[in-house]
Amino acid sequence: MAELATVPVPPPHAGEEDHAHHGPQGWLKYLWSTDHKVIAMQYMFTGMFMAIVGGFMAYVFRMQLAFPGFEVPGFGMVSPGEYNALVTNHGTIMIFWVAMPVLLAAFGNYLIPLMIGADDMVFPKINRLSFQVFFVSTVVILASLFVEGGGFAGAWTAYPPLSASAEYNLTDLGSTLWLVGVGLEFVAFLLGGINFITTLMNSRAPGMRAFDVPVVVWMIVIASILFMLSVGPLLAGAIMLLFDQTIGTGFFDPAAGGDPILWQHLFWFFGHPEVYVVLLPAMGFVAEIMTTFARKKLFAYKTVIFTVVATGVLSFFVWAHHQFIAGIDPRMANIFTITTLLISVPIAELCFVYIATLYGGSITLNTPMLWALAFIAEFLIGGVTGIFLGAAGATIYFHDTYFVLAHFHYTFFPIAIIGTFAAFTYWFPKMFGRMMDDRLGKIHFWGTIIPFNFIFIPLFVLGMGGQHRRIYNYEHFTELAGPGFQNMRVLATVALLVMLLFQLVFFYNCFKSWRSGKRASSNPWRANSLEWTTESPPPHGNWRPDKMPVVYRGPYEYSVPDRDDDHWPQNAPN
Amino acid sequence: MNETSFFDGLIGVASSYAGEIDFLILVVLVSVGVWFIAAEVVFFWLILKFRAKPGEKAQYIDGKDKRHKRWVTRPHFAVLAFDIAIIVISFQVWHHVKIDLPDNPDSELRIIGQQWAWTFQHPGADNVLDTDDDIFTVDDLHVEVGKTYLFRLEATDVLHSFSVPVWRIKQDAIPGRSITGWFQPTEAGAFEVQCAEICGFGHGVMRAEVHVETTGEHTAWMVTNAPAAVANLEVLNNG
Ligand code: HEM
Ligand SMILES: [Cu+2]
Ligand SMILES: [Cu+2]
Numbered sequence: 001m002a003e004l005a006t007v008p009v010p011p012p013h014a015g016e017e018d019h020a021h022h023g024p025q026g027w028l029k030y031l032w033s034t035d036h037k038v039i040a041m042q043y044m045f046t047g048m049f050m051a052i053v054g055g056f057m058a059y060v061f062r063m064q065l066a067f068p069g070f071e072v073p074g075f076g077m078v079s080p081g082e083y084n085a086l087v088t089n090h091g092t093i094m095i096f097w098v099a100m101p102v103l104l105a106a107f108g109n110y111l112i113p114l115m116i117g118a119d120d121m122v123f124p125k126i127n128r129l130s131f132q133v134f135f136v137s138t139v140v141i142l143a144s145l146f147v148e149g150g151g152f153a154g155a156w157t158a159y160p161p162l163s164a165s166a167e168y169n170l171t172d173l174g175s176t177l178w179l180v181g182v183g184l185e186f187v188a189f190l191l192g193g194i195n196f197i198t199t200l201m202n203s204r205a206p207g208m209r210a211f212d213v214p215v216v217v218w219m220i221v222i223a224s225i226l227f228m229l230s231v232g233p234l235l236a237g238a239i240m241l242l243f244d245q246t247i248g249t250g251f252f253d254p255a256a257g258g259d260p261i262l263w264q265h266l267f268w269f270f271g272h273p274e275v276y277v278v279l280l281p282a283m284g285f286v287a288e289i290m291t292t293f294a295r296k297k298l299f300a301y302k303t304v305i306f307t308v309v310a311t312g313v314l315s316f317f318v319w320a321h322h323q324f325i326a327g328i329d330p331r332m333a334n335i336f337t338i339t340t341l342l343i344s345v346p347i348a349e350l351c352f353v354y355i356a357t358l359y360g361g362s363i364t365l366n367t368p369m370l371w372a373l374a375f376i377a378e379f380l381i382g383g384v385t386g387i388f389l390g391a392a393g394a395t396i397y398f399h400d401t402y403f404v405l406a407h408f409h410y411t412f413f414p415i416a417i418i419g420t421f422a423a424f425t426y427w428f429p430k431m432f433g434r435m436m437d438d439r440l441g442k443i444h445f446w447g448t449i450i451p452f453n454f455i456f457i458p459l460f461v462l463g464m465g466g467q468h469r470r471i472y473n474y475e476h477f478t479e480l481a482g483p484g485f486q487n488m489r490v491l492a493t494v495a496l497l498v499m500l501l502f503q504l505v506f507f508y509n510c511f512k513s514w515r516s517g518k519r520a521s522s523n524p525w526r527a528n529s530l531e532w533t534t535e536s537p538p539p540h541g542n543w544r545p546d547k548m549p550v551v552y553r554g555p556y557e558y559s560v561p562d563r564d565d566d567h568w569p570q571n572a573p574n
Numbered sequence: 575m576n577e578t579s580f581f582d583g584l585i586g587v588a589s590s591y592a593g594e595i596d597f598l599i600l601v602v603l604v605s606v607g608v609w610f611i612a613a614e615v616v617f618f619w620l621i622l623k624f625r626a627k628p629g630e631k632a633q634y635i636d637g638k639d640k641r642h643k644r645w646v647t648r649p650h651f652a653v654l655a656f657d658i659a660i661i662v663i664s665f666q667v668w669h670h671v672k673i674d675l676p677d678n679p680d681s682e683l684r685i686i687g688q689q690w691a692w693t694f695q696h697p698g699a700d701n702v703l704d705t706d707d708d709i710f711t712v713d714d715l716h717v718e719v720g721k722t723y724l725f726r727l728e729a730t731d732v733l734h735s736f737s738v739p740v741w742r743i744k745q746d747a748i749p750g751r752s753i754t755g756w757f758q759p760t761e762a763g764a765f766e767v768q769c770a771e772i773c774g775f776g777h778g779v780m781r782a783e784v785h786v787e788t789t790g791e792h793t794a795w796m797v798t799n800a801p802a803a804v805a806n807l808e809v810l811n812n813g
Contacts, residue, residue: 081775155772161749162732168689168774254750260733261748294624300637300646325735326746327753330672337664341657348653351613352646353637358620360633365625373621380613384606391660393598393667397742400735400770465584466739468768472778479585479739479766559632566631 034124035540040110041431042131046138047102050093051416053142057090059500061472066486066493068473081170083472084153089145091156092178095274096185097138099416103281104189104227105134107423108196108220110431114531115214117205117549117571119541121195130191137184144177152178155470157267160252160260164244176245183238186231193224205530205571207551211302212570214529214555216284218305223280226312230273237266264326268319275411276315280308282375282419283350288555289372289426290354292527294361295566297556299353307353311346318343324392325399333392340390347383351376362559362566367441371422374449375414382410385460400470403463406456413452421448421506428513429520433536436517440509447502454495458488526567529555533571588761588786589741590722591671596742598660598667605656671743676756680721687727687734687747690776692767699796709799713782718792719762727753735770738784746771759786 030038056074063070064078071077078086109127113120121127145151152175154163163179166172200213200221240251241263250256252263291298298304320328320336354376363369385407388394398404421444428436467480474480474489523532530551534543543549549571557568587593624632635642682703684695694715698707703726709716717723727736729747737744738757745755769780787795 080778084772084775084777153774159733159771162772162774168732170775254748260750295626295632297634297636299635300643303637303643303646325672325744327748327751330668333668333672334665337668338661341661342654344657345650345654348609349646349650352649355613355617355620356637356642356646358617358624360635361620361624362626362630362632363621363624365621373617376617377614380610384610387606387657387660388599388602391598391602391664393595393664393671394602396668396671396744397595397599397739399744400737461584464581466768468737468770470772470777471768476779476781477766477768559634561634 032128034120034128036109036113036121036124036127037431037538037542039127039131040106040108043101043109043134044106046135047098047106050097050101050138054090054093054098055500055503057086057093059496061086061090062493062496064472065474066490068475078472080472081150081153084155084470085145085151085171085174087470088153088155089141089151089178092182093141094412094416095156095278096182097141099278099412100185100189101134102420103278103416103423104220104223105130105192107216107281107285107427108192108224110427111531112196112199112217112220113203114430114534114538114542115217115529115555116200116203116208117530117543117551118199118203119543119548122199122202123195126191127195130188130195133184133191134188137181137188140177140184141181144174144181147173147177149174157271158241158263159267160241160244160263161254163263164241164252166245176242179238179242179245183235183242186235186238189224189227190231193228196221196224197228205549205551208570211305212551212554214284215287215298215301215304216281219280219284219287219308222308222312223277226273226280226315227277230270230277230316233266234270237263261323261327264323265319268322269316271322272319273312273315276312278415279411280312282415282422283308283354285419285423285426286354286372286375287357288527288529289368289422290357291556291558292426292525293364293366293369293372294358295558296357296361297558299356299359301554301556304350304353307346307349311343311350314339314343314346318390321390321392321395324395337390337392341387344383344387344390351380351383367436367438367445368422368426370442370445371418371425374445375418375422378410378418378449378452379414382407382412382414385410398463400468401463402459402467402469405469406459406463409456409459413456417448417452421445426525427531428510429524430531430536430538432514432517433520434513434517435520435524436513437509440505440512444502444505444509447505448499451495451499451502455492455499458492462488523569528557528567528569530570533569586740586761586765588759588763588765589738589743590758590760591667592740592742592760594667594670598663601663602660605660609653609656672755675724675754676722676758678722679724679756680718681723683715683717683723683725685715685725685727685736685747686730687736687769687773687780688730689732689774690769690780692734692736692769692780692782694782696796698800707800709796711799715767715782715784716792716795717759717784717786718789719759719786722756722758724754724756727755732773733771734773734780737768737770738765739768740765741784744770759784762786762788 060072060075061083063072149171152171154169162168163175169175243249244251250258252258252260287298317339320332321340324333389398425436425441520536522535530549533549551570552573553570555570559566560568581596681697681701686693691712694711696709697703698709700707727745727747729749734747741757743757745753763786765784767782769777
């Protein structure tokens with residue numbers, strides 16, 4: 001932070017040039033910058049690129065499922081081994097290289113300093129290191145797809161013994177690189193997490209108390225804490241698995257006295273909290289956007305924070321619901337059924353609070369608001385279908401079927417895709433200094449939301465019909481090969497194609513708005529939180545040195561009675 | 575419990591506990607369905623009702639007032655009540671299917687998953703497992719309708735999962751362990767087994783069939799297959 005003093009005051013509207021005043025020059029400055037906003041963009045664009053990769057994989061295997069035995073345009077024939085590798089890496093990439101970097105790292109980096117009135121993260125160099133490690137992990141996971149034998153094909157959960165031995169998985173190098181990539185990604189987020197937590201604790205603007213911090217910042221920081229608390233055992237497990245793969249140890253090999261189920265515990269002890277790690281930032285975006293465009297105070301701010309903490313704590317006690325039928329002692333299922341169903345209470349509470357926030361509002365349905373509202377409407381489906389799977393008795397049937405698959409896509413898609421579009425369209429004016437085209441935004445919105453439901457509702461039905469996951473061709477199964485089922489597969493795939501097509505509208509809109517959109521004022525949405533008190537885009541150091549904000553109130557003072565203005569920025573003295 | 579399931583048309587009901595599992599699923603469906611519809615209706619109603627109108631300001635509600643807060647707290651106690659109901663029924667089903675094994679099963683089987691086939695060990699004419707007249711088959715399980723079976727599920731290489739959708743049965747198979755479970759087929763016919771746990775290249779074709787036979791058919795099958803049991807196994811393994 002000492003850097004701030006050395007930054008000369010740049011001319012207005014010269015955001016992009018600001019970094020040039022210190023550190024490396026030219027394009028290198030983007031690789032070596034310690035500015036949290038630049039690092040945020042690095043994460044964002046890497047994440048978006050990986051979303052295209054993960055989306056392409058979904059396209060390939062959905063085509064294979066709808067039209068088995070035909071060449072997939074742009075890919076070719078899909079062999080069973082390739083199918084497994086595509087599914088595995090689609091899942092891995094979407095979670096670890098899309099959801100995590102975009103929701104947590106990109107928006108966390110961008111928003112935390114700006115929303116708490118700090119000039120940067122407290123450890124800018126650790127922050128830079130975090131991205132660099134992440135970048136290496138990205139290269140490793142992409143490289144793993146092209147080595148001899150192909151990418152890892154043992155599912156994103158990587159259960160041993162399949163994942164532990166090339167003799168079984170037939171992807172010697174692919175599985176090792178996959179593991180190394182994932183391990184490095186964890187390291188990157190551990191580094192980033194340290195920064196987020198410390199920055200929130202130490203760098204808040206004068207006057208900003210704990211409960212004046214915008215919900216999204218709390219959510220991202222709590223998510224980082226959850227991540228850091230849960231990932232340790234898995235990182236250790238990943239190293240053990242790496243040893244099993246490469247130097248012949250037998251931690252997970254029953255023949256050598258190891259235990260394959262141990263990995264499942266380590267994986268899901270992390271894996272379940274991970275769901276909340278990505279959920280919380282998205283819930284945070286939605287809170288900011290809903291309050292802004294409903295001109296409403298967030299309903300019961302403290303309840304939200306405490307509920308989120310409670311959810312976080314509970315999330316450490318539900319992991320074995322992924323293992324009900326995995327061979328654990330069946331009596332254990334009782335305990336985990338209880339904890340899993342209990343966690344529905346705080347999650348339902350959060351949904352109710354968000355819905356209640358709309359009451360008495362003055363709602364404007366522009367693009368970011370549509371995304372935010374769609375998040376609630378769609379996430380509810382993911383939430384309620386989780387109850388089926390939390391009840392161990394029902395999971396006997398549903399486990400590893402497309403019902404599960406549709407369920408978690410109804411959580412992950414709202415989180416990673418809808419939540420990201422909400423945040424991206426909301427903060428775009430701040431990030432790029434231009435307004436996005438609202439009409440194109442809405443076209444893109446409907447072109448994404450409607451097909452999304454047409455992809456995954458048929459998959460629920462297929463799951464209820466007994467279709468299991470990770471099977472490359474259902475023609476082999478007489479009970480599943482009927483025309484009714486096959487039509488549903490085709491419907492899902494066609495809907496995906498439509499959805500992918502509409503993403504072009506988004507890219508066009510981004511490009512067009514970035515080039516020639518209307519210039520954004522510092523606060524186009526008339527919002528209260530601090531990022532809107534500086535220029536769009538903010539300069540290096542975020543505020544001019546003499547304009548660092550001071551905070552007088554919480555972030556949700558909208559439509560306060562007896563005030564003419566319906567917003568009341570956090571930094572306005574009165 | 576009666577045997578018509580809301581899964582009718584999607585999948586058959588062919589074991590003694592399939593109906594119970596379906597009933598549990600139905601209970602969950604109804605309870606979360608009520609919540610889901612209520613929440614979405616309120617949600618969309620609020621969006622329609624509170625659209626911005628020129629000159630009208632939003633209300634200032636911070637949610638601290640008890641009168642407001644109860645709109646959130648009361649429903650969440652109701653959620654809790656529904657959860658408890660689901661937990662109770664789920665426990666009953668879970669115990670019946672997974673914990674309380676039948677005391678006097680009619681027969682015992684061994685099921686072995688390996689990359690990428692299922693081996694079934696039937697007890698043969700003496701109805702005792704691990705004796706000389708055991709019948710080994712690959713990818714075809716033969717059982718008698720209405721009889722209760724205990725099975726020992728094993729794996730030789732990686733994880734697999736034994737799943738017969740029409741029976742609503744599913745259990746992972748783990749190398750190094752033998753997991754006991756049970757089932758009682760109630761419908762005669764041939765049904766599909768899917769491997770439900772990814773197990774490598776051939777996972778997608780790791781299909782088997784259960785042949786649920788009447789007593790007469792089953793006895794006939796045992797007779798024709800008994801002497802050649804060992805020879806059969808070799809042929810099938812190579813095939
Ligand atoms: C773009 C739309 C998407 C479509 C059409 C799609 C479709 C699918 C399908 C059909 C499968 C299962 C394939 C199989 O088991 O045979 C799958 C697996 C998976 N997807 Fe997606 N998906 C999409 C987006 C996402 C997103 C955004 C995420 C997470 C952020 C995600 C996470 C996963 C995971 C974790 C798996 C499981 C992988 C495994 O079985 O190892 N997907 N997806
Ligand atoms: Cu979980
Ligand atoms: Cu399998």
